[in-house]
Amino acid sequence: MNRLASIFRFFFRRGRFESEMDAELREHYDRQVEQNMARGMSRAEAVRQAAIVVGGVEQLKEECRDARLGRTIETMAQDIRYGLRVLARNPGFSLAAILTLALGIGANTAIFSLVYGVLLRPLPYMHGEQLVVLHQDAPGANVLDYPFSVKEIDDYREQNHTLQGMAEHHTMNFLLIGKETAERVETAVVSANFFEVLGVKPLLGRTFVAGDEGHGAPAVLILSYKYWQTHQGGDPQIVGKVFQMNNHPHTVIGVLPPIPQYPVESDVYMPTSQCPTRSSAGFINNRNARMMTVFGRLKPGVTLSEARADLAVIAASTQKAYPGIYLAADGYRVRPDGLRDDLTQRARTMFLVLLGVVGFVLLAACANVANLFLARLLKLERELAVRSALGAGKARLMRQLLTESVLLAVGGGLVGVVLAPFALQVLTGFAGRFTTRAAEVRMDGPVLLFTFLVSVGTGIVFGLAPVLTTSGWLGTAFQQASSRGTASRGRSRLRSALVVAQVAFSVILLAAAGLMMRSFVKMQQVRPGFAPDRLITMRISPGMPPYTMKTARLLTDRILDRIRTAPGVESAAMGTTFPFNPAGLVFGPSQNQYLVQGRPHGPGEPTMTTDVRVVTAGYFETIRQPIVKGRSLTQHDCELASPEVVVINQTLARNQFAGEDPIGKRVSFDKGETWVEIVGIAGDVREYGLNQPAVGEIYGALRDGFVNRLVVRAGGNAETAEQTLRAAIHELDPLLAIDQVQTVEHAEYESLEPPRMMTFLMGIFAGLALLISASGIAAVMALSVSQRTREIGVRMALGARRSSVVAMVVRQGIVLTVAGIAAGTLVAAPLTKLLASMLYGISPTDPLTFAAIPVIFLLVAAVACFVPARQATSIDPLTALRQE
Amino acid sequence: MAKLKADLLQGTLDLLILKTLELEPMHGWGVTQRIQQVSDSVLQVNQGSLYPALHRLEEQGWIRASWGTSENNRQARYYELTARGRKQLAEEKENWLRLSGAVARIVGT
Numbered sequence: 001m002n003r004l005a006s007i008f009r010f011f012f013r014r015g016r017f018e019s020e021m022d023a024e025l026r027e028h029y030d031r032q033v034e035q036n037m038a039r040g041m042s043r044a045e046a047v048r049q050a051a052i053v054v055g056g057v058e059q060l061k062e063e064c065r066d067a068r069l070g071r072t073i074e075t076m077a078q079d080i081r082y083g084l085r086v087l088a089r090n091p092g093f094s095l096a097a098i099l100t101l102a103l104g105i106g107a108n109t110a111i112f113s114l115v116y117g118v119l120l121r122p123l124p125y126m127h128g129e130q131l132v133v134l135h136q137d138a139p140g141a142n143v144l145d146y147p148f149s150v151k152e153i154d155d156y157r158e159q160n161h162t163l164q165g166m167a168e169h170h171t172m173n174f175l176l177i178g179k180e181t182a183e184r185v186e187t188a189v190v191s192a193n194f195f196e197v198l199g200v201k202p203l204l205g206r207t208f209v210a211g212d213e214g215h216g217a218p219a220v221l222i223l224s225y226k227y228w229q230t231h232q233g234g235d236p237q238i239v240g241k242v243f244q245m246n247n248h249p250h251t252v253i254g255v256l257p258p259i260p261q262y263p264v265e266s267d268v269y270m271p272t273s274q275c276p277t278r279s280s281a282g283f284i285n286n287r288n289a290r291m292m293t294v295f296g297r298l299k300p301g302v303t304l305s306e307a308r309a310d311l312a313v314i315a316a317s318t319q320k321a322y323p324g325i326y327l328a329a330d331g332y333r334v335r336p337d338g339l340r341d342d343l344t345q346r347a348r349t350m351f352l353v354l355l356g357v358v359g360f361v362l363l364a365a366c367a368n369v370a371n372l373f374l375a376r377l378l379k380l381e382r383e384l385a386v387r388s389a390l391g392a393g394k395a396r397l398m399r400q401l402l403t404e405s406v407l408l409a410v411g412g413g414l415v416g417v418v419l420a421p422f423a424l425q426v427l428t429g430f431a432g433r434f435t436t437r438a439a440e441v442r443m444d445g446p447v448l449l450f451t452f453l454v455s456v457g458t459g460i461v462f463g464l465a466p467v468l469t470t471s472g473w474l475g476t477a478f479q480q481a482s483s484r485g486t487a488s489r490g491r492s493r494l495r496s497a498l499v500v501a502q503v504a505f506s507v508i509l510l511a512a513a514g515l516m517m518r519s520f521v522k523m524q525q526v527r528p529g530f531a532p533d534r535l536i537t538m539r540i541s542p543g544m545p546p547y548t549m550k551t552a553r554l555l556t557d558r559i560l561d562r563i564r565t566a567p568g569v570e571s572a573a574m575g576t577t578f579p580f581n582p583a584g585l586v587f588g589p590s591q592n593q594y595l596v597q598g599r600p601h602g603p604g605e606p607t608m609t610t611d612v613r614v615v616t617a618g619y620f621e622t623i624r625q626p627i628v629k630g631r632s633l634t635q636h637d638c639e640l641a642s643p644e645v646v647v648i649n650q651t652l653a654r655n656q657f658a659g660e661d662p663i664g665k666r667v668s669f670d671k672g673e674t675w676v677e678i679v680g681i682a683g684d685v686r687e688y689g690l691n692q693p694a695v696g697e698i699y700g701a702l703r704d705g706f707v708n709r710l711v712v713r714a715g716g717n718a719e720t721a722e723q724t725l726r727a728a729i730h731e732l733d734p735l736l737a738i739d740q741v742q743t744v745e746h747a748e749y750e751s752l753e754p755p756r757m758m759t760f761l762m763g764i765f766a767g768l769a770l771l772i773s774a775s776g777i778a779a780v781m782a783l784s785v786s787q788r789t790r791e792i793g794v795r796m797a798l799g800a801r802r803s804s805v806v807a808m809v810v811r812q813g814i815v816l817t818v819a820g821i822a823a824g825t826l827v828a829a830p831l832t833k834l835l836a837s838m839l840y841g842i843s844p845t846d847p848l849t850f851a852a853i854p855v856i857f858l859l860v861a862a863v864a865c866f867v868p869a870r871q872a873t874s875i876d877p878l879t880a881l882r883q884e
Numbered sequence: 885m886a887k888l889k890a891d892l893l894q895g896t897l898d899l900l901i902l903k904t905l906e907l908e909p910m911h912g913w914g915v916t917q918r919i920q921q922v923s924d925s926v927l928q929v930n931q932g933s934l935y936p937a938l939h940r941l942e943e944q945g946w947i948r949a950s951w952g953t954s955e956n957n958r959q960a961r962y963y964e965l966t967a968r969g970r971k972q973l974a975e976e977k978e979n980w981l982r983l984s985g986a987v988a989r990i991v992g993t
Contacts, residue, residue: 025931027913032913
């Protein structure tokens with residue numbers, strides 16, 4: 001407080017400060033004179049002696065002012081004002097520097113917004129750092145992260161000592177029944193304490209209480225903010241409203257605030273008692289009936305590793321108690337992970353790679369601007385010499401130069417902050433593919449603070465390099481003040497080093513982008529294993545009730561019979577899912593246990609699991625997945641009375657029946673109680689994306705129940721077939737909900753969107769760096785030409801040909817470029833290994849990519865050198881020599 | 885006669901000023917006279933070191949300045965210790981005594 005007052009006085013009571021200082025020093029001086037006279041000096045002598053003792057008054061006053069805090073601020077303000085004037089006087093230089101920096105800083109701001117919003121920002125829940133999500137693994141059986149059964153949840157809930165609450169979550173198929181149509185709502189089924197454990201307070205009404213979960217409790221609903229807004233018009237009177245869902249009335253009791261939902265976005269929430277499967281005694285008592293995700297909240301002060309140890313003890317005793325369920329060879333374990341890390345895990349590598357990439361862009365921009373700055377310093381040399389002759393301290397001059405560079409960087413930062421939101425829009429959509437946290441990405445305080453620090457840091461880095469190398473310039477500047485300065489060797493070496501650095505940074509980025517591009521091309525060349533053209537798919541959800549598992553089986557036949565006769569339909573089938581299903585891309589293959597007949601499961605052997613798809617007859621024919629051996633599934637196979645048969649794919653045949661003929665062999669999905677025969681082998685399909693290898697698949701025939709994916713090959717245009725299909729299905733029953741309509745080609749395109757976007761972004765950033773370093777090369781060559789005007793003039797006067805002058809300039813630029821390429825390649829080779837998990841079909845040190853980049857770069861460098869070289873040939877020898 | 889080198893012994897000069905102001909508020913001239921007198925003219929503080937030091941100490945909040953009338957009826961700027969200044973003086977005094985004692989023990993043997 002005192003200090004603030006003192007600073008205030010220094011600035012706003014300056015007149016008084018000065019006059020008081022004057023009066024005080026005058027008083028001291030007078031007394032000195034009096035004392036001298038009292039000692040017997042004459043007046044004149046007394047005054048002379050006093051002046052000697054007192055010394056220079058102005059210098060003393062300056063020292064007194066310097067003792068004040070306000071003074072520091074004052075000098076800084078002076079530096080800034082002066083810096084702004086200087087920058088305004090050189091608009092070309094300032095604009096080039098600010099734009100270059102704006103690109104670098106803007107890119108960093110945008111990517112950091114993404115990284116901060118997704119990876120770093122605390123969860124928007126009460127004490128989000130305490131939230132964990134539990135996973136069960138069986139690494140021995142290659143199964144990671146499988147869901148929980150009610151029994152397992154009970155074990156952990158009752159026996160743990162480290163969690164203050166545990167909540168469960170699963171999703172369910174519910175239809176909202178209107179007057180004439182039905183609509184499927186994404187429904188989350190949660191334990192009554194779910195919102196309490198997560199620490200979410202409702203926007204309207206209330207969240208669940210224990211009573212809502214009781215047997216026979218009235219059915220209640222909580223709406224998500226988004227669903228309330230988009231489907232209910234944000235109706236403020238929504239609480240108490242009754243919805244017909246699955247033929248039951250459900251009362252709305254609350255609306256959630258606009259928070260991101262974990263683990264998936266849902267429209268409505270219901271307590272577990274509303275889910276018929278979850279509340280059936282058979283499900284509750286079956287330790288193997290697993291479908292729930294489990295969240296927990298750590299007790300205050302408990303660390304994640306303490307919770308891990310605590311739950312591991314429970315897992316070990318569970319494993320001991322049920323050795324038939326948790327095989328020793330499977331290595332059963334439970335693993336609590338921080339919720340934030342878990343939710344963002346799929347995005348982490350990509351985002352960190354992008355952050356690294358924009359870091360290199362900024363470094364290239366820094367090196368570029370440092371060079372511009374250095375070039376300008378050369379022109380300033382005379383001015384600096386004059387100022388130092390007039391008494392400006394070296395420290396003060398250096399501070400002045402640093403102020404200028406920081407001003408430039410902050411200017412670049414401001415422009416960058418204006419540019420960043422445009423990039424952010426694209427980036428947020430991209431992030432939404434990996435995490436529900438994408439909605440939390442925005443440019444706010446922490447991001448702007450980051451940008452500010454990066455800007456200032458950038459300014460210091462590129463300002464300091466040239467300033468430091470000017471140590472000793474004071475002396476030389478004096479000598480050169482009157483003559484035309486020749487470039488000092490140290491500084492031209494620094495300029496070359498900066499060009500080499502820019503090229504090296506760009507080469508690293510080009511290598512990364514080149515690898516991504518090559519990999520992407522490889523992905524696109526992958527054959528999917530079926531024919532995606534003209535295939536249209538949709539999800540059909542019947543209400544259960546009125547349908548039951550039995551009647552739904554008949555519904556499947558009725559739907560297919562009706563559709564197959566519709567105009568423009570070539571063939572149609574239904575299945576549990578379809579290739580490139582977006583949900584499948586996220587969650588990966590299912591892991592169903594199975595046994596092969598004649599191969600008893602020995603003790604100590606891990607569980608065998610496989611992906612399983614259930615399909616109707618005509619599925620392989622509709623998507624044109626070839627049957628390479630044996631036969632396809634027929635309508636006859638889909639009758640309950642017929643013997644149960646399956647088709648496997650080539651990968652499973654290769655992995656499990658190497659050297660044998662799988663056809664006629666039998667497998668079991670219920671530990672050997674019933675056996676089903678393998679009747680055919682289908683070709684491999686890239687079910688989980690073109691860039692994912694085919695996994696072992698068993699295709700079963702639909703005999704019972706319902707599968708909700710309709711796949712149709714349209715005779716003509718797939719997109720126009722949608723209306724025909726909808727009409728045909730609703731003709732059967734208008735209350736069948738239809739959603740997720742899309743073409744398989746679109747799903748295929750979408751499946752490559754992450755690598756496409758990464759390739760695009762890295763390509764943009766590498767292009768930016770290439771542009772920056774090309775302009776850097778051109779600028780340095782131009783400067784070098786203008787400094788060598790005399791030399792070139794002499795050469796030309798002595799008969800040097802134009803072409804040899806051009807060659808001389810270009811050679812100089814090419815030498816720097818080659819050095820940069822060599823340095824960049826050396827650094828890039830180990831760095832690109834970090835990309836390995838994102839690459840398909842090529843190695844991170846792909847020779848073709850690494851060979852192509854020098855060629856591209858040399859071409860660009862040659863063009864960049866050509867302009868200054870042309871300028872060199874236009875030098876008139878006479879003018880050049882006459883200038884002396 | 886030893887002249888006080890301000891840059892070398894800035895901490896010492898601060899201590900001398902604070903100590904001098906401990907008894908009563910004083911103006912700048914008075915401080916130089918008192919130091920000279922008490923040290924038997926061994927220490928002479930010149931104006932060039934004194935006033936920047938006074939400004940610095942005031943900026944630190946250890947002394948406070950106000951205008952008063954001097955013994956010969958002239959307006960003078962008087963400096964007095966603040967509460968924080970007294971605390972600072974106690975600390976610096978102790979440091980000094982410990983340091984000078986240690987130096988004396990080494991040099992004296």
